[in-house]
Amino acid sequence: MTTTLAEDSWALAFGSLSLEDGIALREGTAWRLFPGNDPERYAGLLSIADLDAFLRTDAARTPRVSMADGARKGSAAVPPDQYLEEGSDRVDLPRLLACHDDGASLVVSQFHELHPPLARFCRGLEKAFLHGVQANIYLTPPGAQGFRVHFDTHDVLVLQVSGRKAWRVWDAIPYAAPTRHTPWANAVAPEGEPQELVMSPGDALYLPRGVLHEAMVQEGEEPSLHITIGLLEPGLGEMLRHLLAELETEEPALRAAMPTWRLAESDGLAEVDARLRAAVAALSRPGLADRLALAALDRVAHDRLSLPGRSLTTRPPAPTERLRLSESMHHTLVPLPAGGAALRWYGGVETLSAQELGWLQALEDGTTAEALGDGALKFCHRLARAGLLERA
Secondary structure: OOOOOHHHHHHHHHOOOOOOHHHHHHOOOOOOOOOOOOOOOOOOOHHHHHHHHOOOOOEEOOOOEEEEEEOOOOEEOHHHHEOOOOOOOOOOHHHHHHHHHHHEEEEOOOOOOOHHHHHHHHHHHHHHOOOOOEEEEEEOOOOOOOOOOOOOEEEEEEEEEOOEEEEOOOOOOOHHHHOOOOOOOOOOOOOOOOOEEEEOOEEEEEOOOOOOEEEOOOOOOOOOEEEEEEOOOOOOOHHHHHHHHHHHHOOHHHHOOOOOHHOOOOHHHHHHOOOOHHHHHOOOOHHHHHHHHHHHHHHHHHHOOOOOOOOOOOOOOOOOEEEEEEEOOOOOEEEEOOOOOOOOEOOOEEEOOHHHHHHHHHHHHHHEEHHOOOOHHHHHHHHHHHHHHOOO
């Protein structure tokens, strides 16, 4: 039985957990360990050899590459001048290796942008959750800790690739639903006793945003390599900030002046309240939920790597070749009142006729241009050229 990219990524990430239960997990605040039964489970995603090869390229630069050492006083972040070439953002590999030997963890951010196996894995989860997904890499030497107790401002899934790492996780969440705008400043103290666990190769750990945690490698252990998958769900406040900027050009109430000249008068605050009420009313007009939803889906298509379903040498499809929509390209179909639909994707927005919409829907399951009928081959050539089609 053929599986989709989303199904493959889901199974690798969550094992036998159903999509329905996975969504419920995302909507709650409980963390969960997924014990693995195969130590090679994540070997196809990453290895220490992959990191060694990357560090020997010109792409090994800050801010993608950083180092952390929980034994440091103050911030755990190792000053970049200790592992970069002088006056450059490029890694000084001998110095970086020396820092790592002395106990600093290697951190490589957004490695899915450079490493195809991680790119496909993240894209599959993006297809499932319809928001951005990233992969950050952590290689921690024996007896070391990268970061002290902290929480993340988005949900994460930790995949243990090799080595073992001891974790402490707290159930109490000190600050509900934190975002990147949430101040941290090491001012949050854990409440209660932590749950202690050891992650072995093949294990996965889901941590909702706000869950306090820390991890370290015990003395005498092998180095620990894990992938932290960031589940970058857009926050409502963040989306509203972007929408507000658009609405300001459309709604006079949002462009009204703040009457500072009346604030010293007895009725000054009432005037501010009246203008605020008018502005809030403008945010309650019909259709804004649709705009927010479309903006969130457009963000997935525009902000993530496009990953077209073609190469430099891909030839145009023949009439009898079985084709399907590319699994690696994000797209959204929005029905139009007069029939057909708007195809929203990385390349912009295209209007599809009712017939073209029918062809596109048939291509979701896979078919040939010949089976679709007259005119379909030209349509398929257009989609294939844009990277929206692949051979089934």
